[in-house]
Amino acid sequence: MSAAAEAVLATNREIASSGVRWVVWLARGLAGLRQLAPYAAIELLLPGGSLIALVLWLYRRRKAAAEETGTANSQSRTSRQISNTKKCPASGDIFTVA
Numbered sequence: 669m670s671a672a673a674e675a676v677l678a679t680n681r682e683i684a685s686s687g688v689r690w691v692v693w694l695a696r697g698l699a700g701l702r703q704l705a706p707y708a709a710i711e712l713l714l715p716g717g718s719l720i721a722l723v724l725w726l727y728r729r730r731k732a733a734a735e736e737t738g739t740a741n742s743q744s745r746t747s748r749q750i751s752n753t754k755k756c757p758a759s760g761d762i763f764t765v766a
Contacts, residue, residue: 711717
């Protein structure tokens with residue numbers, strides 16, 4: 669290939685990759701707008717909507733964080749309960765040691 673043809677191919681590759689980057693950026697931006705749309709609607713439609721939207725956003729974030737940590741806490745409680753469980757050799761009964 670000639671140097672001119674290689675230069676044209678390199679330019680076309682750069683244009684194609686920048687186009688892909690632009691589409692990815694646009695998709696991420698639209699996904700972010702979808703998450704913010706309910707809060708924006710509350711803010712625009714209700715009196716005091718900014719405060720209501722802020723409180724709702726904080727509540728939902730706290731709820732999501734509690735669900736994540738709640739799962740971890742329940743798993744750790746379960747493992748502690750299992751480690752505190754003993755079996756009576758004589759009767760075979762299972763009991764928990766405090």
